[in-house]
Amino acid sequence: LAGPPSPPGQDPHGWRVPVDCVRANELCAAEPSCSSRYRTLRQCLAGRNTMLANKECQVALEVLQESPLYDCRCKRGMKKELQCLQIYWSIHLGLTEGEEFYEASPYEPVTSRLTDIFRLASIFSGMDPATTSKSNHCLDAAKACNLNDNCKRLRSGYISTCSREISATEHCSRRKCHKALRQFFDRVPSEYTYRLLFCSCKDQACAERRRQTIVPSCSYEDKEKPNCLDLRKVCRTDHLCRSRLADFHANCQTSFQSPTSCPGGNYQACLGSYAGLIGFDMTPNYVDASPTSITISPWCSCKGSGNMEEECEKFLRDFTENPCLRNAIQAFGNGTDVNLSP
Amino acid sequence: GVAFGLYFPRKDYSENVYVDQPAGTPLLRIHALRDSHGEVAHFHLCQNLIISRARSHENNWFQIREKTGLLYLSKSLDREDFNMLSVGNWMPLSKVMLYVFLSSHPFQEKECDSATRATVFLSLINATAPACSSLTARQLCFTEMDLSFHIKENKPPGTFHQLQLPSVHHLCQNLSISYKLLAAEGMPFRYNENTTGVSVTQRLDREERERYELIAKCTVREGFREMQVEVPFLVNVLDEDDSPPFLPNGTDTADAVVEFNRKEGTVLATLTVYDADTTPIYPLESSRKKYTGTIITDDPWISETFRVEHIFDEIHFSPNGSQVRGTQHEYKLVLNKSISVTEHRSFQLDVLVNDTEFHGPERSVMLHFNVSILPVSIQFPNMTYQFTVNRNAERFAQIGKICIENCMKFRGVNISYKLQSHNTSCYAVGILQGREDKYGSLYVNDSSVLRRPECKEIQYAIQATDKQSRKHTKTLLTIVLEGTLLKKEEDCPDSCAVSKHHAECEECGGLGVLTGRCQWRQGSGKGITTNYSTCTPSIKTCPDGTCDVIESKDPAVCPQDCTSANIIGGHGKGTGNLGIRSGHGICYCFPRQNCYCEKDDIQEQLCDDVCKTVI
Numbered sequence: 005l006a007g008p009p010s011p012p013g014q015d016p017h018g019w020r021v022p023v024d025c026v027r028a029n030e031l032c033a034a035e036p037s038c039s040s041r042y043r044t045l046r047q048c049l050a051g052r053n054t055m056l057a058n059k060e061c062q063v064a065l066e067v068l069q070e071s072p073l074y075d076c077r078c079k080r081g082m083k084k085e086l087q088c089l090q091i092y093w094s095i096h097l098g099l100t101e102g103e104e105f106y107e108a109s110p111y112e113p114v115t116s117r118l119t120d121i122f123r124l125a126s127i128f129s130g131m132d133p134a135t136t137s138k139s140n141h142c143l144d145a146a147k148a149c150n151l152n153d154n155c156k157r158l159r160s161g162y163i164s165t166c167s168r169e170i171s172a173t174e175h176c177s178r179r180k181c182h183k184a185l186r187q188f189f190d191r192v193p194s195e196y197t198y199r200l201l202f203c204s205c206k207d208q209a210c211a212e213r214r215r216q217t218i219v220p221s222c223s224y225e226d227k228e229k230p231n232c233l234d235l236r237k238v239c240r241t242d243h244l245c246r247s248r249l250a251d252f253h254a255n256c257q258t259s260f261q262s263p264t265s266c267p268g269g270n271y272q273a274c275l276g277s278y279a280g281l282i283g284f285d286m287t288p289n290y291v292d293a294s295p296t297s298i299t300i301s302p303w304c305s306c307k308g309s310g311n312m313e314e315e316c317e318k319f320l321r322d323f324t325e326n327p328c329l330r331n332a333i334q335a336f337g338n339g340t341d342v343n344l345s346p
Numbered sequence: 347g348v349a350f351g352l353y354f355p356r357k358d359y360s361e362n363v364y365v366d367q368p369a370g371t372p373l374l375r376i377h378a379l380r381d382s383h384g385e386v387a388h389f390h391l392c393q394n395l396i397i398s399r400a401r402s403h404e405n406n407w408f409q410i411r412e413k414t415g416l417l418y419l420s421k422s423l424d425r426e427d428f429n430m431l432s433v434g435n436w437m438p439l440s441k442v443m444l445y446v447f448l449s450s451h452p453f454q455e456k457e458c459d460s461a462t463r464a465t466v467f468l469s470l471i472n473a474t475a476p477a478c479s480s481l482t483a484r485q486l487c488f489t490e491m492d493l494s495f496h497i498k499e500n501k502p503p504g505t506f507h508q509l510q511l512p513s514v515h516h517l518c519q520n521l522s523i524s525y526k527l528l529a530a531e532g533m534p535f536r537y538n539e540n541t542t543g544v545s546v547t548q549r550l551d552r553e554e555r556e557r558y559e560l561i562a563k564c565t566v567r568e569g570f571r572e573m574q575v576e577v578p579f580l581v582n583v584l585d586e587d588d589s590p591p592f593l594p595n596g597t598d599t600a601d602a603v604v605e606f607n608r609k610e611g612t613v614l615a616t617l618t619v620y621d622a623d624t625t626p627i628y629p630l631e632s633s634r635k636k637y638t639g640t641i642i643t644d645d646p647w648i649s650e651t652f653r654v655e656h657i658f659d660e661i662h663f664s665p666n667g668s669q670v671r672g673t674q675h676e677y678k679l680v681l682n683k684s685i686s687v688t689e690h691r692s693f694q695l696d697v698l699v700n701d702t703e704f705h706g707p708e709r710s711v712m713l714h715f716n717v718s719i720l721p722v723s724i725q726f727p728n729m730t731y732q733f734t735v736n737r738n739a740e741r742f743a744q745i746g747k748i749c750i751e752n753c754m755k756f757r758g759v760n761i762s763y764k765l766q767s768h769n770t771s772c773y774a775v776g777i778l779q780g781r782e783d784k785y786g787s788l789y790v791n792d793s794s795v796l797r798r799p800e801c802k803e804i805q806y807a808i809q810a811t812d813k814q815s816r817k818h819t820k821t822l823l824t825i826v827l828e829g830t831l832l833k834k835e836e837d838c839p840d841s842c843a844v845s846k847h848h849a850e851c852e853e854c855g856g857l858g859v860l861t862g863r864c865q866w867r868q869g870s871g872k873g874i875t876t877n878y879s880t881c882t883p884s885i886k887t888c889p890d891g892t893c894d895v896i897e898s899k900d901p902a903v904c905p906q907d908c909t910s911a912n913i914i915g916g917h918g919k920g921t922g923n924l925g926i927r928s929g930h931g932i933c934y935c936f937p938r939q940n941c942y943c944e945k946d947d948i949q950e951q952l953c954d955d956v957c958k959t960v961i
Contacts, residue, residue, distance in 0.1 A: 171922045234628040260490055308660045310626025310633075311584045313671075314496065 025076035025091035025110075026084050032073050041067045046094055068095065077112045078247070080280060081190040089243040105315070109254035110247045114273035141337065142213040145199035155196045158188040166219035176222040185223055186283035198275055201282075204337025205295040212293035218282055224289045224303050232304035232320050233312055238285050245284040251277040253322065256329045264335075266328035274332040288323055298333055299324055352378045352387050352448050354464040355495040355506035359446075361417075361513060363468050364475040369422050372512035373408070374489075376415035376464060378448050379497060379504050379546075389415045390453045392445040392463075397431055408444060408468075412452070416512065417444075417466060428472055440470040478518035483573035486514050486523060487564030494580040499552040500588060503534075503545060509562060510542035521568055527579065528561040535560065535581070544579075552583040553622045555668045587636075587703040589622035591675070591711050598712065600679075602695075604719040608685040609758025613655075616678045617713045619699050625658050625673040633658070636703050639677045639713075642696040652717075653682040654697050675699070679715045684758040688815050690721040724761070724812050726821040727751050731808070733788065735774075736829040737796045738862025740855055742896055742903045744887050745775065745788040750810045750819065753784045760813040765806045765823070772801035775825055777808070780895040786810075788823075789896045802827055832862045841902035842881045843935040846946070851881035858883030858896075858903040871931065871945075874916045878929035878943065880906055893924050905935035915943035 023031070032038040041064040048061035068074055073095055078088035092110040149155040162184035170177055189197055201218075205211040218224060230238075239245040255266070255273040262269045278300075281288055291299045301323050306316040323329070354376070361374045378387035389410045394402045407427070409420040423431075432440040444466040447453070478486070488511070495506055509525040527537040527544060534548045535558070558581040566573045602614035625633050639654045655678040662669050677697055697713040733746045748763055763786030767773045776791035786808075795801055804825040811818040838854035842864035845851035851866045859865075860883070867889075869879035882888040888897065888904035897904040905911075907925040916930030926933050931945035 168923060169919065169921055231626075231628045234630070237628070308625070308627035308658075310624045310628075311496075312626060312628065314494065314582050 023072055023076055024082065025073065025078055025088045028072040028076035029091050032071055035071075037067065038071045038073070042071075042073065049094060078110050079112055080251075080276070086244060089247050093243050093246065105318070106253045106257065107246070107250040109251040109277075111251045111254075111277075114255065114270060114276055117270070117272050140205075140207075140210045140213070141203035142200070142205060142210045142217075145196075145203050146213070148199060149192075149196050152196060155192045158184075158192055159200075162188045163219060166222040178222060178226075181219065181222045182283040182287070184283075185218060185287075189279050189282055194276065194279070197279060198336060201279060202275060202333045202336040204334070207295055208293050211290070211295040215290040215293050218287070218289055220289050223283070224287055226303055229303060229305045229307070231308050231316065232302065232306055233309065233316050235285060235302060235304040236319060242285070245281075245286060248277065248280040248284055249286055252281055256326060256332070257322065258326055258328050264328065264331050266332060271332035271335050274328055275336060278329065278332075291324075298330055300326070300329060300333075351381050351462065352385055352450055353381070353462060353498065354446075354448060355379050355497060356464065358465050358467060358491065359417075360467040360469070360489055360491050361511075362471050363419070363423060364471050364473060365425055365428055366422055367419055367475055369419055371419045372516050373417045373419065373468070374466070375508045375512055376410070376417060376446055376466075377506045377508070378415065379506055380502050381498075383502050385450045386413075387415070388412050388449045388452055390447050390449075391417075392447065394445075395431070396443040396445075397440075403431060403442075405444065410446060415446075417446070418512075423470070425472075428470055431470055432472070440472075442468050442470060444468065475517060478514075478521055479568075481514075481518070483564070483566045483575045486518065486521065486566050487511070487525075487575045488562070488577050492580070493562055493577055494582070496582045496584050497546055497550055498584045499550050499586060501549060503547050503549070505538075505541075505543040505545040507544045508542050509537075509544065509564070521566060524565050524567075526563045526565075528563055528576070529559070533558055533560065546581075550583045552585045553589060553670055553672075554665055556583045556585070556670045557581070557668075558583075585624045587623050587701065587705075590704050590706055590708040591619045591621050591637075591699060591701045593711060594618055594620055599714040599716065602679050602715045602717045604681070604685055604689075604717070606722060606752055606755035606759075607757040608681070608687070608722075610681055610684045612681045612757065614679045614681065614717070615715055616676055617697075617715070619675040619677065619711060619713070620661075621673045621675065621701060622663075622670075623673060623704075624660070624671050625675075627658070627660075636701070637675055638698075638700045638702060639675075640698050640700070642698050642712075648693070648695060651682055651685065652695065653680050654678065655680050677713055679717075681758075684814070685719060686815050687722045687724060687759055687812055687817060689719050692716075692718045722752070722756075722759070724810060724815075724817045725751055725819045726808075726810065730822040730824065732824045732826065734826045734828050735790065735796065736861045737827050738829060738832050738855070738859075739790050739793060739796060740857050740859045740862070740883070741790055741793045742858040742883075742899060743790040743793075743860045744858070744884065744896055745790065745825070747785045747787055748777065748808055748810075748823070749785040756784050759784075762811050762813060764809045764811070766809060768805050768807070772798070772804045774801065774804060775806070778895045778899075783895065787894070787896055796827055797831060829861070841905065841935070841937050842883050843902070843905045843937065843941075845881040846932060846934045856883055856902070857900055858888070860884055869932075874918060874928050874930045874943075876928045878926070879932040880929075880934065882906065889925065891920060891925070891927060893920075900937075902937040905937050905941060906933060909935055909937075909941050911938070911940055913941045913943060917941075917943045 032042055044060060044064040045068060048064065073091070076092060078085060078092055082088060089110055149159050162181065165184040166176055166181035168176055203210070203214055205214055236249070239249055255270065255277040257267060258265050259267045264271065266274050278288065286302050288300050288302050291301050301320065304320070306313055306320055309316040359374055359376060363373065376389060378389070389412055391405065391408060391410050393405050395405045396402050407419060407421045407423055408417060410417045431442055446464045446466060448462045497506065510523065514523070525537070525542050527535065534546055534550060536545050536547050538545065560579040560581070561576050562579040564575045598617065600615040600617050604614065625637065627633060634656060637656065637658065639656050641649060641652060641654055643649055656675060658673050658675045661672050661674045663672055664670070677699060679695065695715040695717050697715065698710055699713060700710045731748065735745055750761060753761065761784065763777050763779055765775065765777050772795055774790060774792050774795035775788055777786045777788055779786045790796065806823040806825070807820055808823050809818055809820050835854050838856070839845070840857055842851065842854070842856035842859065845854060845864060848866045851864045854864055855862045856864050864881050864883060865885050867880050867882060867885050869875060869877045871879070880889065883903065887894065889906035891907065893904070893908035897908050901908060907920065909926070910924055913919065913926055917926050917933070918928040919925070920927040926941060926943065929943035931943060933941060933943040935941035
């Protein structure tokens with residue numbers, strides 16, 4: 005029953021094109037009425053519960069609806085990304101009340117396609133990815149990364165950080181490992197990182213290498229498995245994690261209106277927002293080394309959900325039983341992309 | 347039970363809205379379930395449309411029938427309205443959100459602040475309503491949302507869903523669309539063909555069954571054509587606290603003995619309490635507060651010295667074939683502070699466990715811990731210590747260990763060892779103790795003393811003191827010097843670890859050696875292994891994977907366990923990034939500088955031609 009999707013990022017109604025929130029904040033600061041309302045709003049958010057009830061807060065919100073702050077977005081890996089997200093959530097938290105199952109993504113929509121990556125990938129590997137069916141793709145990906153100085157440096161950086169033992173009781177520094185992983189996925193082009201993360205496998209050794217990509221013993225596994233809703237709550241207290249999770253939901257949510265099951269048929273956007281979750285509390289990974297049946301999950305379970313079990317399982321299923329994510333990973337592994345006009 | 351009041355059997359509803367659909371078009375039907383008989387549901391809408399979750403707009407188009415819960419278009423949305431509502435929507439599909447509220451009384455103030463609300467997602471489709479012939483059977487029969495509902499246990503029956511889609515029924519009156527609920531036999535649900543309503547026919551009990559999986563079947567007839575669609579229809583039963591705590595096998599008593607382990611944080615005993623109700627671990631703190639465990643005592647010493655830790659976990663049990671979730675609560679009696687070695691008492695400690703949300707008479711159980719605190723004696727075993735030390739031993743050679751009775755079992759008891767010397771002129775030995783170590787390590791402190799002929803046997807008194815109670819004990823230690831002095835090789839390095847070959851290793855001495863010569867450890871030689879080849883002062887202590895208190899005194903003693911410098915070649919680092927846990931081939935080190943692990947490919951040649959010539 006879907007209508008034709010309107011092109012994202014454009015302004016069909018002569019409405020201003022969204023600016024990033026750091027810039028929007030500067031524009032607002034230059035305007036006395038905007039900046040004073042923004043200050044009021046931030047004070048309202050400090051006492052979260054009164055947000056919708058307080059008249060002054062509502063007026064501030066209404067005035068700000070007309071300001072560039074309202075439609076502002078952030079870019080993945082932009083300069084001052086954290087500052088941008090802080091500004092974004094300072095406005096949006098007030099209305100969502102933190103209770104929404106899916107939150108809108110603060111990031112700009114991804115317009116590039118997997119085919120862009122395949123083209124680049126075949127240039128540097130010197131072969132068509134579709135024809136190299138016999139080889140171990142995950143090993144090839146590691147080789148390709150090692151031939152690129154930047155990829156090699158940041159990859160060995162996170163691997164050594166994540167495998168460094170601190171003491172007999174502390175297996176590694178998870179915080180530093182996550183930081184190094186974030187740097188890797190933020191600063192290395194996706195033609196390298198996706199090949200490592202989403203390589204296709206025919207045997208267990210290859211799949212085990214794929215599972216080990218993010219050094220799961222440090223970055224993923226933990227002594228105990230928390231409840232997924234609890235983990236989501238922890239993630240949502242952090243602006244970056246919250247944004248990446250919202251982005252994952254926006255781009256990988258199963259859509260019945262698309263033959264690929266992905267929103268807008270965009271595999272690249274789903275894979276990008278998956279990779280964007282690595283290095284946060286919600287870090288996802290392959291749960292086992294099965295070469296063909298791919299199961300992804302964050303490190304959590306729905307045990308102990310009480311009356312929220314249904315909601316918890318729904319949340320977890322967006323990782324474990326997500327046809328969009330699975331199709332996107334398989335499409336990348338097979339070197340196929342759907343040619344839908346963007 | 348707890349009064350919940352009226353509630354929605356699902357949280358979210360969804361429907362599509364098209365351009366220029368006429369006013370009066372029904373969109374969807376919302377249901378409410380009751381907490382008690384006689385309650386009447388009243389529905390109302392929040393007068394704000396939430397657009398892309400951040401922007402809001404006054405609702406001019408949608409209304410709900412207060413008594414029936416039917417949401418309908420009160421004013422048609424034209425293209426201009428669509429454009430206005432799509433602004434700021436980033437999704438390819440514009441969605442607006444409405445909140446529906448519920449009350450048992452007619453609404454007075456139309457505010458958006460009740461806790462009981464359901465969310466309606468309306469997809470705004472920028473096209474006129476499709477022709478019925480263009481819709482698939484799936485679209486005619488069901489919305490995209492799962493047919494998934496939750497019904498609270500112990501509540502009166504009632505209708506909670508209508509299978510027929512009001513919008514489709516309104517739009518496609520020529521089509522015959524009929525429904526059936528499959529696998530409903532024996533299940534407490536009934537489908538009413540006239541209204542297409544689904545109702546629950548009796549009070550449900552979650553502890554008996556918490557999930558019902560049915561199938562909704564839809565048949566569309568259009569002339570002679572007949573299409574069928576089946577979708578899952580799920581009902582989850584929500585839990586309330588209607589079961590009291592109980593003890594597995596009636597066990598309410600456990601023994602808690604404090605002897606060698608007296609450290610703060612020690613778990614002395616655990617008792618388990620079961621409950622058939624679920625306990626969410628999210629949010630954790632509130633669940634802990636709902637299920638309390640309190641030490642019942644007037645004795646301030648007991649309340650300071652012990653605490654109760656409560657953990658709980660989900661367990662499964664099967665009352666009648668179908669599996670349901672319950673909770674296992676564990677109450678651990680824990681030492682709140684370290685207990686002195688002199689303490690000696692026995693008493694019963696009672697812990698009251700209270701299921702605060704259960705409203706029956708058996709809401710609490712009493713747990714009993716039989717606590718015995720035994721004193722431990724600080725004394726040496728009935729003997730004096732005697733060690734022999736080779737006169738060629740070097741500084742930091744490890745002679746032996748001193749340990750009071752049961753010292754290795756102690757936790758939370760801080761013993762310090764001291765040497766007292768009678769003949770101070772031959773003071774050759776020292777004692778050291780790691781921070782957590784329970785024993786003292788004897789080592790050569792001054793190797794020149796060993797070489798002095800007048801020193802043959804050295805007597806010491808050893809004193810062990812418990813830091814907390816100041817209790818102490820003494821014994822005698824005799825060090826007998828033996829062996830004849832070897833001639834010192836020239837050009838030998840300080841450290842055994844520098845030697846790279848078997849021969850040169852055993853020719854030289856170094857810091858920490860016991861008999862004047864370093865020892866060679868021959869490794870297995872397979873890849874990177876913990877059993878690598880290396881030269882060490884004593885195979886017993888170096889490398890053993892821990893940088894002990896004597897080795898850490900000087901980096902030349904055992905860099906294989908203690909180095910924090912670079913290791914070049916195939917290797918794995920040890921705990922805390924110290925030492926070489928595993929290495930490839932032979933590992934050798936220059937103290938305070940790098941270590942190297944490498945395969946020695948050139949086998950030690952016995953004697954080549956040049957060598958023969960020289961001989």
